[in-house]
Amino acid sequence: MGTDLRVLRQDDWDKWYENLIRAFGGVQESPEERALWRERTETDRSLGAWDGDACVGTAGAFSFRLTVPGGAPVPAAGVTMVSVAATHRRRGVLTSMMRRQLDDVRSWGEPLAVLTASEPAIYGRFGYDIGTHHANVEVETSRVRLTVPPGTDEVRLRYAAPADALEACEAVYARTVSGRPGMLARLPGWDRLWLLDPERERAGASPLQCVLAERDGEVVGYARFRVKPDWETAGPKGTVGVQDAEALDPAAHAALWRFLFEIDLTSSLVARGRPLDEPWLYMVSDIRRCGLRIRDSLHVRLVDVGAALEARTYQAPVDVVLDVEDAFCPWNTGRWRLSGDPKGASCTRTEDRADLALSVRELGATYLGGVTLGALAGAGRVRELRPGALAEASLAFASTVTPWLPHGF
Numbered sequence: 001m002g003t004d005l006r007v008l009r010q011d012d013w014d015k016w017y018e019n020l021i022r023a024f025g026g027v028q029e030s031p032e033e034r035a036l037w038r039e040r041t042e043t044d045r046s047l048g049a050w051d052g053d054a055c056v057g058t059a060g061a062f063s064f065r066l067t068v069p070g071g072a073p074v075p076a077a078g079v080t081m082v083s084v085a086a087t088h089r090r091r092g093v094l095t096s097m098m099r100r101q102l103d104d105v106r107s108w109g110e111p112l113a114v115l116t117a118s119e120p121a122i123y124g125r126f127g128y129d130i131g132t133h134h135a136n137v138e139v140e141t142s143r144v145r146l147t148v149p150p151g152t153d154e155v156r157l158r159y160a161a162p163a164d165a166l167e168a169c170e171a172v173y174a175r176t177v178s179g180r181p182g183m184l185a186r187l188p189g190w191d192r193l194w195l196l197d198p199e200r201e202r203a204g205a206s207p208l209q210c211v212l213a214e215r216d217g218e219v220v221g222y223a224r225f226r227v228k229p230d231w232e233t234a235g236p237k238g239t240v241g242v243q244d245a246e247a248l249d250p251a252a253h254a255a256l257w258r259f260l261f262e263i264d265l266t267s268s269l270v271a272r273g274r275p276l277d278e279p280w281l282y283m284v285s286d287i288r289r290c291g292l293r294i295r296d297s298l299h300v301r302l303v304d305v306g307a308a309l310e311a312r313t314y315q316a317p318v319d320v321v322l323d324v325e326d327a328f329c330p331w332n333t334g335r336w337r338l339s340g341d342p343k344g345a346s347c348t349r350t351e352d353r354a355d356l357a358l359s360v361r362e363l364g365a366t367y368l369g370g371v372t373l374g375a376l377a378g379a380g381r382v383r384e385l386r387p388g389a390l391a392e393a394s395l396a397f398a399s400t401v402t403p404w405l406p407h408g409f
């Protein structure tokens, strides 16, 4: 028997969500977390696959604004809560949801779809590719020193209860969003997510703590973290687990990270999902003891190639014809002339001879400027049809600020 795919109804949310939780292992969340997820679900943008009255497939799409090179906040469907019941896997349920969802996103006029993948192998077939990477670190802070920039000592740090400091933290976050491709403007109500402090995430660590960085009475940064004490015969060796940290200038950044590195009775620091160009990575005395690992983060799909390529800017002048192949969204297939510079761009259909041939996946990978067309050409994924076109486009697409997604969704 086939499954019935339809837009989620409020009344069906519990069954829908149950399928999602079970597909991720079945560990129940707290009532508070569940309520927050219910509130965050945009039901009219969510799909459910049903076998009779059993929900066997779920997929949602948040209404994000994603910062792209040049700083514009571009509408992007944040694909989320994707699951298929184990009893119904590998029968094409996900494929049918992705088909419907990308058609919907197109009809909503959103040029991009983005996601973070439970497994990176799933989404390439639907035209996504990895547009941002992030760093996970495990630093031996007892062996690593930071050389901080001038002005660091003038930054004042103070503890604040995370809930009391929320507004100030969100104000700092809001000021960082347009400066870095890959960042997401907060959706209403999402600020409370950063205060959820589930016991299972603590694993013996303290409740969430918050430190604010201030200069002349103005909040210029924050760090939210937990401390996990550990005692050995030889002495204390606790761990600082950083949840998130943002700063508005180099001195505030240095002050916060020096603080995190030097908390008494700790000898290591763990942080996940940090930007690859995180300033403190360039202040350390011993990068090898920072346990740096790089991972895929935001997967990007151009739903409307013309609108998406027009929505960003290019760091150098570019005028190229792209021959794009897009098997899953064939409306993108064909030749596009992209003309752009740091001020703006146009991207329109053309019959002119192509300069570069590539698929929509390579455009997703390079869209935010963190992966170069040159690198993908090296992998045989971009073909240069006019000499010089690759260097021109590769330079133009790159971003001076490394793209970064600060949190999953």
Ligand SMILES: CC(=O)SCCNC(=O)CCNC(=O)[C@H](O)C(C)(C)COP(=O)(O)OP(=O)(O)OC[C@H]1O[C@@H](n2cnc3c(N)ncnc32)[C@H](O)[C@@H]1OP(=O)(O)O
Pocket (backbone or CB within 6 Å): 023, 024, 079, 080, 081, 082, 083, 084, 085, 088, 089, 090, 091, 092, 093, 094, 095, 096, 115, 116, 117, 118, 119, 121, 122, 125
């Ligand atoms: C954005 C997010 O929410 S990411 C979260 C994704 N969800 C999960 O990881 C939860 C656990 N897993 C699941 O729920 C399911 O296994 C899903 C959603 C990953 C896949 O759903 P299915 O209905 O089985 O996928 P479907 O049958 O449409 O498969 C389509 C193709 O993708 C492939 N595929 C599906 N899942 C995977 C995977 N995890 N790794 C590699 N390939 C996969 C299939 O083999 C199939 O390939 P084919 O076309 O060459 O035959």
